[in-house]
Amino acid sequence: xxxVTQMEGPVTLSEEAFLTINCTYTAxxxxxxxxxxxxxxxxxxxxxxxxKADDKGSNKGFEATYRKETTSFHLEKGSVQVSDSAVxxxxxxxxxxxxxxxxxxxxxxxxxxx
Amino acid sequence: xxxxTQTPKFRVLKTGQSMTLLCAQDMNHEYMYWYRQDPGMGLRxxxxxxxxxTTAKGEVPDGYNVSRLKKQNFLLxxxxxxxxQTSVYFCASSSHLNTGELFFGEGSRLTVL
Numbered sequence: 001x002x003x004v005t006q007m008e009g010p011v012t013l014s015e016e017a018f019l020t021i022n023c024t025y026t027a028x029x030x031x032x033x034x035x036x037x038x039x040x041x042x043x044x045x046x047x048x049x050x051x052k053a054d055d056k057g058s059n060k061g062f063e064a065t066y067r068k069e070t071t072s073f074h075l076e077k078g079s080v081q082v083s084d085s086a087v088x089x090x091x092x093x094x095x096x097x098x099x100x101x102x103x104x105x106x107x108x109x110x111x112x113x114x
Numbered sequence: 115x116x117x118x119t120q121t122p123k124f125r126v127l128k129t130g131q132s133m134t135l136l137c138a139q140d141m142n143h144e145y146m147y148w149y150r151q152d153p154g155m156g157l158r159x160x161x162x163x164x165x166x167x168t169t170a171k172g173e174v175p176d177g178y179n180v181s182r183l184k185k186q187n188f189l190l191x192x193x194x195x196x197x198x199q200t201s202v203y204f205c206a207s208s209s210h211l212n213t214g215e216l217f218f219g220e221g222s223r224l225t226v227l
Binding site: 034036042043044045046049089091100101102104105106107 | 118145147154155156157159162170172204206208215216217218219220221
């Protein structure tokens with residue numbers, strides 16, 4: 001079945017450091033891939049997405065590239081800010097599933113210190 | 115710009131009490147979902163619905179019931195609350211298209227004593 005595995009946290013970085021959060025997936029079809037972000041006390045919101053192989057999603061300085069050959073969708077940011085402190089979830093949507101389509105990783109907590 | 119609205123935001127129950135969480139979306143989405151979020155466990159799907167009048171079980175359905183009588187509303191019920199149901203509950207919705215973005219509510223924090 002479909003699944004998402006992402007890097008365990010928590011991750012603590014200094015401001016302006018480089019961020020990578022690893023995400024790999026297993027899917028029977030050709031999924032769309034997502035990164036969601038959850039700020040303290042809030043619901044999840046879409047950060048970026050990619051719908052086919054080699055697509056790069058980007059938003060707010062974050063990037064992730066859909067790599068079919070390595071079944072990965074790693075999240076990167078060149079210079080993190082304190083305001084990036086949040087929990088990040090990798091997810092996939094597999095349209096070949098007639099029922100539930102969405103699968104989430106367990107989340108990675110990021111804390112950025114000044 | 116309401117999106118997905120959950121009520122109530124907070125609730126404290128005693129063991130054995132019942133309650134209903136309401137989720138409403140104004141985006142005309144076909145799919146709606148209820149998740150629970152617990153520390154270290156990510157999001158777990160409780161029930162979902164692929165359209166008005168339909169519901170299906172997710173990963174952790176025991177102890178919960180749902181109804182989708184109107185397309186815009188998805189209700190989650192606890193008939194006899196247990197301390198193990200203390201959690202943060204999130205509702206989400208999506209269109210039937212396979213671009214698949216989920217839109218989430220702000221969450222409902224439930225404590226069962």
